[in-house]
Each structure stands twice: as structure tokens, then as C-alpha cells.
Amino acid sequence: MKKTMTFAAALLAASVLGGMANAKTLVYCSEASPANFDPGTTTGGNDFDASSRTVYSRLVEFKHGGTEIEPGLADKWEISDDGLVYTFHLHPGVKFQTTDYFKPTRDLNADDVVFSFDRQFNKQNPWNGEKYLPNLTWDYYTGMDMPKYVAKWEKVDDLTVKLTLTEPNAPMLANLGMDFASIVSKEYADQLEKDGKMADFSTKPIGTGPFQFVDYQLDSVIRYAANPDYFKGKEKIDDLVFAITPDATARIQKVLAGECDVAPYPNPADIATIKANKDVTLMDQAGLNIGYMSYNTTIPPLDKPEVRHALNQAIDREALIKSLFQDAGATPAQNLIPPTMWSWNKAVKFDSYDPEAAKKVLADAGLKEIQLWASDRVRPYNPNFQRAAELIQADWAKVGVKAEIVNYEWTKYREEGKKKERPGAFQIGWTGDNGDPDNFFATLFACSAIGVSNYSSWCDKDFEDLIQKAKKTSDQGERTKLYEQAQEIFAKQAPAFLLAHSQVYAVVRNNVSGFKMDPLGIHRFDGVDKAE
């Protein structure tokens, strides 16, 4: 008997050690440190990669590598005919992660869902304010207009939750797939509140996602382990490590040296080196973004569509894109939304380069001088505002329009640029949040966005009616038609010069499989495997 026990113990030790030796570790060289691990309170893509996409899950999820909505913690849902009531049915038996700082005693239920949202708007909830963390702003919850549309969240029974809206809002479902809508554990929150350690909620996260948090060394390394109880099945990699590496060149050198397996955002200048290396693959995808230049449509002569068209026609867009994006490449924009998004109208074509025609219209309109705005910041949709401004300035000079370049630091730039009285052409852009066309059309060109993010101060009744109607319609086929019409109006009215949709890149070692580029700009490691 004793012998058997000894043998069993030896076997167990061998298997544990063997398991350790064979543990699959995937290292991701991330671009920045996360602010914290509570996705409701943060706004950066790097924050979300480190929290919501690893540790947490949501009621609905974006399809891996796409923007379509698929079931998450909710197996199914119903939307009432009037579009006001959403009923979600939760997947039974979903376990919260068990770690050395929290042992859950119950499965996920409706209380967790209600709590996850309630804490973001209810001032009476102790987790809404100072008691939890100082200076909380819940930026995404307010930024996505949730306070305006959500009337209440209710628990129907343990596995059923009801969301009532104040008015129909079709993008709501896509909003619930966003990072701020991650579902947290009420039991964990209650325990921390009782122990007087509420701040731990943002540094030691507990969720239902594919990986569980192990350790974070500030500004250096984040460690996760595969969640053994993950409701969609345990991941193939055992350990996930984020090595925080802010410099793009160092990040790429680390992948080439085998110190990390995946790294995002290479410098355009390094792309040729990466392509030449046989151990790594450069992955790319058209980003869910748009670079554009808003004309102030309220100040003559820019209030006339033909003048705006003429300015567009005077710009050699192909040369401009080539000069700005170089080897990284970008897709010239035909519409405000990128071609990967549903409802993109393929019949619409952006103004073609025709300086001769432009010259005449601009001379007739008497446009001789214009302000052209540029900032110092590198954005995914425009790597160099200043260079773009100089090239456009040269093109406009050829048609007799003298452009004066106006420069401001990035935050000041947007502060000045959004003012209704700001003259001229203002370079800006957008990266989508949730894959819904409303997130582009309404956010950037709704009448209500004037003074906030409608830099053209453009308010067109027909366009407005269409996008507002689309917002209230749940049927996607019908919404598609409405957005297609809206794009025709946009093309006709030309409130902006459309530049391009840029590519987003990641570098992946060849022994990694299952990693997908994501149009929303997130980096997910569920479904990823690594060969030894």
C-alpha cells in the first residue's frame, strides 16, 4: 500500500512538473500600461486588451475578427416590437474566476448584470463615486449616450434580465458588446465593500472571461492564466503574458528576437524589414476608421456644396495617400464608413481629381483664401496632419486658392476646431467603437453633434431624418437601406473631404495560430494557440 502511495505521489509530481514544463506561454508585447483593470472606468484600447478582452465577458460579443454581434453571456434575447424592451436569457452555470484573492460561492446571475450597469450611472450606488475610486467619470457609458436611452435594468429571475429604453435605439445591442459593458461580479464587489478594500476591484479583477488575472508589475508585466472554468471551454494556451513595450521599434525587435509572440502597431518604416523575415507574419486589416477634413458649411462660400466639391476635386488624393501612408497603405475612402462595415454603399463614388473643373467653380465663387487646420498628433487614420496640410496647400494653390495652415496642439486643436465659428477646413478622423454605422453617421454628422464632434457644423434635414429613423429601426435590412440613402446625400452635399481608411497591423510569430486582426482595434487571445 505504502509503495503504491509513493508511486502515485511520484507520478503526480512528475505530471505536475511535466505539465509545468509543457505549459504553453504566449507573450504579447503591448504598447502601453493599462490605467487599471476595470473596463467601465477606462477608455484606451490598451486598457481594454488587458481587462475586458482577457478577464471579462459581456452579454453579447463581437464575432472574433468582425463586427457582427453573437451570443456571449446571454444565449439569446428578444426585442419587443416597439423596440423598447430587450430581454436577455443568460447562459446557465457560468462561473466567475477562482483566484487566490476571491473564491466565488455562486454562478453568474441577473444580479451581476444589473449591478454591472447600475454602478455606472446610479449616483446612490456606492460603486459609482469617490467611495470606490477618486474622480470617476464613466466616460464610455456617458459617451455612448447610455444615460439618455436606458430607462432601467431589471432582474426577472436568476437567468433573465430586462432592459427598458426611453426610446428605440437600434445600436444598443452593439453598445452592449463594447468593453464598458463587461459583466462584473456583484458577489466580489460586496465582499470587497465589506472588507473595506473597494479599490482592489480595479487592480485585482474577477470576471468570467477566457483568462484570469495573476499578477501585474506596474508598467512592466501583466500575467494571466487560462480560466479552467471558462464557459466556452478552457483556452489552449496556459499562460498569457503582456510585456509592456511602448517603443514601436523595440516591440518589433522583440518579436524578431523571439522574446514575444505578437506585437501591435509597427512603424511604417519597419514594415519592409518585417516582410523580409521568414519567422514572422505581418497581419493587416482595413481599420474601422476614416480620416477626413471637415469644411465649415455655415460660412460662405463654403456653405455651397459646389464649392466644397471643387475643393475636393482640386486635391490629388492618390498622391496624398501615397505620401502619407507610404508602405503601410490605406484604402481611399468613397463613403464616411469603411467598406468592411454593413450598409456601405458601393454605388457612391468620391469626387475624382479634376483641377481644371475645380478652378473655374472656385474662381466663380470668389474663393481666394482659406484656413487649413493641422495638429501635431499621429492618429491611426492620419499619420501626419502637417504633411497632409502642406500637400493640400500646394494642390489648392494650383487652382488659385491660397491656404493658410493653422496649427494647434492636439487637445487645443479639437477644442478650437469644434467651435461653430471656426473657419475653413479642419483635418480630423474617427475610429469606430462598435461596428454600427450609427457610430459614424450620428456621432460625426448629426445636428446634435454640432459643437461636440460635428466639425462641419453641418445639419442637413434629409440626412438627419434618415439617420434618426435608422437609429430607431431594429431591422438591419431596413436600416441598411436608410444608411445607403444617407450616404448618397452625404456624397451630394460633401460636408467633408474624405481621405482614407488606414490599415491596422500586427506582427505575429509563425508558430502562433488562431490570432485574428480585429477591425475594432482590439487584441484578443481567446482561440489562439502556439506550437512549440
Place this chain on the structure above:
Amino acid sequence: MLRYLLNKIALLIPTLVGITICAFAFVRLLPGDPILAMAGEHGVTPARYEELKEQFGYNLPIWEQYARYVGEVATGDFGVSISSKRPVLQEFKTLFPATLELSFFAMIFAMVIGIPAGIFAAVKRGSWFDQSLMGTALVGYSMPIFWWGLLLIIFFSGYLGWTPVSGRMGLQFFLRPITGFMTIDSLLYGKWDAFRSALSHLVLPAIVLGTIPLAVIARQTRSAMLEVLGEDYVRTARAKGLSAARVIGVHALRNALIPVVTTIGLQVGTLLAGAILTETIFAWPGIGKWMVDSIFKRDYVVVQSGLLLIALIVMAVNLIVDVLYAVINPRIRAA
């Protein structure tokens, strides 16, 4: 000596007040509004903007914001980061050992090479070695850290594969920090391979950060040695028939080191400034990288308190150097 020390400390008070004003004013002079920086491309409605301004206390008159800030700092409250919501002092304490460890090794590198090189150049004054050393020192002094760091990474880590690209230790080692100094912690855990990994990670950043101090120390040692070598007592020592090694090593070097010690002390400021770039390139989790990140985020609280904490350290080091100087050279005390 006590009087000398008290005098020095008294002089620090106006400096300290000046630093709080500078730290407070500089972040506010930076263009860009922290609330808009937080809102990103989404923008923020005017009503919400006002609400947030009040929440963060930015609606108060500027002098009141300053008074509040000084009051808090005086009681040891350095505030809470706007972005991470963690206490600034706690973040500083976590990150500072990394900067200290890097600066320490950079300084060792600068001294171990800089002092002998300076001595040798002085002894062989005018030789090709002297000429090329001084030329190289000038290059080292004027080289942009950012370019130098990336060049070393691409050559030694990328091309030759001799050193790790960045970070503080191989990721296979998972040690929860005890002191925060990886070289010490790995030894405390008894892990030799982790210790070797920590050392190998220090090589490139220490060279990059140590290059400017190395150039300064080499030049300073050379000129101090030249001065001393011309003194009467050195000539006397030589005349007495002492060996060249003894003349240089004992009689000349000890006296030449006095200005060199001061130079080394003054290089602490240079090291902390250089750490900002070096840490960013090498993903070194220290206070330099922390400050850069915070400036980009317009995290006023971290920037102004971080500046103050760094200034306090530089002041403390300078005070220690002054005291050491007085110990080495008693004439200073009377002056």
C-alpha cells in the same frame, strides 16, 4: 560642521517653494485641457464639461488650486493619478527602485571606464590616445540618447542576438518584488539564472544612460589630473624617486578626485533626465517612463507631484554631495 549643514538645508527651502510653483505652473502652461484629453475624439458636451471641471476642481481660481496643492503636499498627500486612480506616492515608490537600479549601474559603468580613461589621457597628454579619447567623449556627450539606444538594440539584440531587447528580466522568471531591485530580489529568492537575466537586461540601458556621465567624468578626471600633475608636491614626489604608479595613484589621484566627486554628484540630475528617454526605449518600468506617459495623458496630478518628488531627490543628493565635499575638503566648511 552642523552650522554648515543647517545653512545648506535653509537654502533648500526657497528652492523647494520655487519648485512647487514651477511644477504647478508648467503643467498648466502646457497647451491642452486635461478634460478634453480624457474625452478623446468623442468630444464632450458643454454641460458635461462644466460638470467634470467642477469634479476635478479646475473651476476654482488658480491661486486656490495652488494653495490646495501646497497644503496637500505639506501633509504628505501627493494626490491621486487622474488616469490610474492610484495614489501618486504609491506609484512612485513602486517604480523608483527600477530607475535607481538602472542609474546605479549606469553610474558604475561611467565611473569604471571614465576615471581610468581620464587618468590615462592626462598622463599621456597630447598622445593619439588622449586626442581620440577626448574626441570620443565629445561625441558621447552630444549623442542623442534616443538614437543611440535604438542603434544598440538593433545591433546587439536584433543583429547579434547577444542581449535582450528590453524589459528588466526574462519573462520566464516570475518573482514578486521584495525590494524592487531585480538584481537583489533574484538573489533573495536564490535564483541565479534570474540574477543573470536581470544583469543581462541591464547591459544596454546602463550603457545608454551612462554614456553622457561617462564622457563628463572622463573629461573632468583628465583636466583635474592635469592640474594636479603640475603641482609642486607631485614634482617633489617624482624627485624623491617614487614609482610612476605611486605618484599618480596615491599623490595625484586622491587630490584630483575632489572635483570629480562633485561632478559625479551633479550627474544625478543628468541621469534622471536621461532616464526619461532610456526607460521609454527599453520599456524600463521606472519613473522616467511614468512621467512621459503622464504628460501625454495630461495627468496634472502625476506630473506636478512626480516633478516635485524627483526634484526632492536631486536636492537630497546635492546636499549629500555638499556634505561629502566638506568632509573631503575641510576648507569648504569655513568658506
